[in-house]
Amino acid sequence: MSALGYVLEHYVVLSALLFTIGAIGFLVRRNVLIQLMSIELMLNAINLLLVAYNRQHGGPMTGQLFAFFIIAVAAAEAAVGLAIILSYYRLKASVHSDEADALKH
Amino acid sequence: MSPATKAVFELVPYLLAFGVGALIPRRQGTLERVAIGVVAALSLALVRGLWPAAADAATPAVAPPEEWPHLLNVIVFVPILGALFVLFLPRQTPALLRRVTMGVLGLDLLASLMLLRVPMSRGWHFQYVVDWLPSFGIRYHVAIDGVSLWMVLLSTVTTPIAAYVSFGSIKKRTKELCFSILLLHGAMLGAFVSLDLFLFYVFWELMLVPMIILIGVWGGVEKIKAAYKFFLYTMAGSVLMLAAILYLVWTHKSLAGYATFDYLALANVVLPRTAAWLCFGAFALAFVIKVPMFPLHTWLPDAHVQAPTGGSIILAAVLLKLGTYGYIRFCMGLFGGPAWSAAANLAGLAVGGGILYGALVAWRQDDIKRLVAYSSVAHMGFVMLGLFSGTRPGVEGAILQMVNHGISTGALFLLVGVIYDRRHTREVREFGGLAKVMPVYAAVFVLVTMSSIGVPGTNGFVGEFMIIMGTFVSLPLGSHGGLQAVLAAFGVILAAVYMLAVVQKMFFGPLTNPKNAQLSDLNVRETIALAPLVALIFIIGLFPSLFLERTRDSVQVVLERYTEGRKSFQEMDPSSTVARLLPRRGGALETGYPEPPGQVDAKPPDPSTPEAEAALDPQQGQP
Amino acid sequence: MNAGNALFIVGALLCLVGALSTVIARSPIRAAMGLLITIIGIASLFLKLSAQFLAAIQIIVYAGAVVVLFVFVIMLIGADTSAGPPKSGGSVGSRIVAGGGMAVLSGLGLLLLARFDGQPVRFGPAAVGHGDVEAVGGLLFREAIIPFELATALLIVAVIGAIAVARSKARPRPAPPESHESKRLFHGPLHPRDAQRPLSKEPAE
């Protein structure tokens, strides 16, 4: 038990679980808001992985830097994504992603 | 005699020519008189200036003037920068836009005339090389030789004319028009002078955009369809060419150890049979579509009919030449072997599908522009035949015929545009007896027709004659050469049939259609635009050696490369799948050869191994 | 079991519970709360991995901005919007295939991971200053200055884009119907002017 949290593989598995949960959430849920949150989950999982590996390698903190930029991009993505959701809601009065099929027609 | 008096005496013939030229027009304004006078004086200057120096052997041989390395950059980028500059001008001032455009084009013309000061000896001239994307071996490499020289001059001469004519008939969206023309001009020139295949490809594709805009915005009723057709045809060919370029570069990299897109380096790559055939096919397809050759020609009539006059002139005069130029430079230069082997069959196609078929179809057209478009197919068939013949007169004639076609067909499109501006129809049956109301127009039309059907004394004859003679004695065409030359000569009859039929229907006979009774003759703008073309028709027809002189050495080089390519192709074991890299020839022909990046670190030498098998990928067996 | 173990267990549990509740929650507001929990868990794990700066950023940006934004939007739209029945069949089949496939894939991936033999990699001692603000900041402003500036540009563009997308177009309002007899009947004129008599407070002319 003493190794818990001090071994890289633990973080890798945790990150994989988080990512899987996020991915399944994204794939299964119809609510765009929750899909967007699932994406955030996946991004966080990746961040965790990056930081964990960076911790293992030590040296220059490029992994952390990368995570930093991912956070920045995630923020931007959330802002734009939410704006799109708002706009979509105005148009369709719904937040169900499977009703957005205007491109097909 | 003092230098001053001498100079005055030197000037006398020019003044005389100017005077005669200025006297020619009747009932027209000063502008026209001055313009025609200038054209006459310039023609004289051109003839005298290009006259071989042997005439005055008494004067000691003067060293050719220094080549200014940036001249080609100026020629290519002046129009492109001009296009960008035009974007910053207000669209409410069409007159200013037009003046700026004409100024830029004029500047470019003057700059391109500087090219004539240097005799076009073997090798590259005005070469300028600079790294562009070194990690991919892409360089900005421009240079000119006797082949591209005339292509560059052809475009710098015809584009201003096309622009000038366009400004007369197109009044809407002037800014976009100016932008498109300038960009198109720059891209065409760039394609003619690039020796880096990547650069060439960039210009080749860049050219498409303004041309589509020209057709699609100022075109006729079905302009969008025509623009699409033009685009899709050209694109289909050029993407395959890109694939072939990449394959070639990749092969070169695996052979020589460094990547380069440079023509000079890639010309030394000898591909194995199948690959060579495929790459040749990809290149040839791109060029053959552009030329165009049967059966890929159907975009041309549509594009011509729908394009505005200026667009048609540029399309016929310059754009099509990129196909033939590309064939000379790249197909014959890079893939001599397949090109040689395919020449006989392709020449059959050029004769049957181009010269004869094009003429027959042209005969049956009611729309004059469509007729001229099909006549283009026939004329370009001649050019291609000359190239396939692979003989000196054949290729020289083909190059000359490219220029001729640009001038004659350009002038024909211009003339069709004149009548279209007045009547808004191009149907032959709408006209008849026009010679009565538009005598000058009729005279010029007949003259250009004569040039188009190759009456001796005009430019058309010289090209066709050389091509036919070259085809007859051709080695690559073997025993078919004679038959193909005879059939091509037969095509000359058909040319007379369809062109004279249309001349007769349009200009002769009674003036039946009352709508034609009040048509005005050529106006000042049209006369000025036509004058240089008419002058060139005679200059080339009478003094073709002025032009051939400057292509001769380069054609020799092209043919050497061609036979050499064929030789190394034939020497290759047919079952081999291994490419080879020829050693560098060096000399003037390979100045600007891309050097490998730095020096190559090699393992300690093993004197007992005579070979460097960098290229040899042993074949893998099956499990 | 020391404090480090405990921190990891707590962080991991927070993450998993939060993630699951995000995905499972019916109401978006609950999902947002789950996301918040996950983010806090990740932040604590960052601390465990001696990435103090990132942990702070995580809290500030995610908890402070992103989740708040989510909550705002949920409030704007209405918290119960997802309650309605699906209008178009709901793509049940695709969702089952996708979700199931993903689950199977992940399971196989974990199995693959388990198949690798080899010793688990233990972290060594963290270098001094690893992941603190000074170190990361120095790196950010020295070596990664260009990406950093690009990130700022991206954020600005994103903000502008978000505004542009979310802003409702000032559509011309539909002209009010000429006469609503019923309204007139029951409510009287909506405005005194409509009653064709001067407002009581306006000076009569």
Added chain:
Amino acid sequence: MEALVKVFPANDFSLLAVILCLPLIGAFINGVFGKRLGREGVTLMALAAVGGSFLAAVVSFLVLRQAQAGSEQAARLTYVAWDWLSVSGRHDLGSIPIKVAFSLDALNATMCLVVTGVGFLIHLYSTKYMEKDPGYHRFFAYLNLFIFSMLVLILGDSLPILFVGWEGVGLCSYLLIGFWFTDEKNAQAGKKAFIVNRIGDFGLLVAMALFVYHVGALDWIGIEGGRSRLLEPVKLWPIGNVVPLSSALPESAAAWLNTPRYVTAASLVGLALFLGCAGKSAQIPLYVWLPDAMAGPTPVSALIHAATMVTAGVYLVCRLSSVFVLAPAVMFTIALVGALTALLAASIAFAQNDIKKVLAYSTVSQLGYMFLGVGVGAFSAGFFHVVTHAFFKACLFLGAGSVIYAMHKRIHDTDTSQDMRKMGGMKKYMPVTFATFVGAWVAIIGFPGTSGFFSKDEILLKALTSQIQSPLPGGKITQMTRAGEQTVLELWQWPSWGNQVLFAMGVVGAVMTAFYMSRLVFGIFWGDFKGWTIKRKWKAPAHHDHDDHDHPHHHHDPDEPLEGPAPVESPWQMWLPLAVLAALSLGGGFLNAHLLHLHPMDDWLGPVFATAAQNVTAAEGGLSLVLAFGIGAFALGLGAAYWVYRLQGGEPARAFVERMPGLHRWAQDKFYVDEAYDEAVVESAAALADTAAAADKYVVDGIVAKLTSGVVQLAGAGLRFVQTGKVHTYAAVMVVGTAAVGWFLIAPHAQARTVHQSAGQYGVVAAPGFGYQYRWDTDGDGQWDSEEFSSQMQQDVTLGFGENKTLRLQVKNAFGRTAERSITVSRPKLDPTRGPATVIQIEQQPDGTVRGVLPGQQPTGGVQ
């Protein structure tokens, strides 16, 4: 004279440039500035140009005589203007420069005099004839341009320069025939002339190509010098590697088809050249344009379509006589075609009423005579007929023009004013015209002592006696093959009956000529005037005061009897040329009167034809026979015509027409040759063009463009169904795709690539994958090197030249699945004939390190 020779040396005889340039300048000034110069200016310019040219020609002639006087060789005066272009010879070897060069020798000096001299007279005539035409300046510009082109044709020193003139005169002919272009018919005739001529030009182009290939020269000297190379055989069939459908044919037919057929290059060249000559000189089968060309103004008909341009074909045969005589078959063809043309044209001329048409067919017929002459090898006789014909036919045409000019006073319709049946009795009204016309008439029908008599009898004599010898010893070309000596081709021999047939045809033609020409003359000048009722003191109605060709449809009601003044003689500008030409027609024969042993012309031309004469044999004697037949033919023809048209008033002719209306109609409608050509050639070409146009629209465009776009559209329509628009569907597909990629990454793949490290050193590198482990069998014993899987990805192999080695590789993935593959590495044999692809030059640096450098310029071959 001496001074002249000094100023104009023989090898830089710039007087030729003067001869050429004057008409060109005239054409330019008249064409461009003519309207501003006014009629007088144009007249002056045109006459000065051609007159000056004539004077220069005379001077040149004298200089040439001077040069010729002392030598046996043919004297030549040459002038090189500039280099035009250059082509190359067989298999692109050698260079054949084509210069804008002109030369003058006895042949073309004579021709030059005729062209400029007759040209000047016709210019003079035209100043009056065309006086009232609004296109006066245009007319003279064209006419001057024509003279220029004609001079280029005859003075050109090489075939291409001749071709320039050749097409140039065709162009001028086109412009002048269609001079009154507002009439559709004229424009049509011009077009026809141009296109038919182009067919001939095609032959000339082919001939030039053959010369380039076989002789390697295009200038006269070079062709004559290299003519023996034309005797080589040319395989005509099978063409190239075309194999006929021999398997589908019976044995004998296939054998017959596959037999190579040879002809001599000379025959091909001769035929091709003759096609050109037939086009320009209106011989069968290309004669149809000439009668239609009469749509042009009459002086044009006189100058171009009688005196000068149409004789260019004869000139060309004479010029290249040394080549033609190498092909006896072609010569016989020329003679036969000439004789046939003479007969055919004469028989059509019987039934024509339009005086210009009669003269046109007469021209065709006379041209046939010339070809008959040159065909039998009597070049100087043929050429002499060119000269005399120029005199009398120009005179006849101009005389006809004079008559038409008179008729035009009241009849403005072109066709009617030229109708012989409207004329008659002109003798009385136009005495000068009459006298000159009669002078030319007696010449053409061969009245003893006139020019026509001498030239025609000379041709008839040669037709009877002269033959072309086989140029090859033994008459065949043999070739050594494995089966022994084989005859490749046997030259065609001149048949023994050939001369008799040709002579007979010539005599018949002479009779016919005498008959129809007399019919023409009797019709015009004798009898009563039938054009209109002659009234003294008749005054022109106001609206008829101009003679305007722009309104040719200004018809009178045909039923209404016309009235008008008596026709009057033409002004001096018109009759002076007539008189000069008539005098020449009568007296010109003494230039070559062999009967009187007077033959300065033959002596003069002798050196030019000296080479050709080696291949011609002429039998002695036959003179009295020919004389008898010649005079007999003339007497018979004239007598018959006199009897029919004078004594019987045309009654027998009418009776003949009534008895055989079909034959007459046939002849009148020119034996329907035009119609047959229309149906056979033009229509089939048009049908071909229609097919091509339709094919282009539907088949080519259909397949290349429409089919392609159709396929794309169809594919698009199919793929639309895949696009549901539902996000979750896409997501599911994506997951499936991810799974596939994942599977690919995990499944074992035993792939490997070989890398070449250094000479003989190769590395075999296995492909990486998730959880892969490898084991190898490098020694090829079928046993794994070690049973354990390891992570060793690469094996190194050393090979000698031509050696190869097989390795086995097994890959195991994380789930224990394995895959196996064997890899063969081979090193190519050392091939001494092929150099290395790239030579790496080894350099030792000063610091002792060794570096390989890609050399700049290394010869191939490498270190052996």
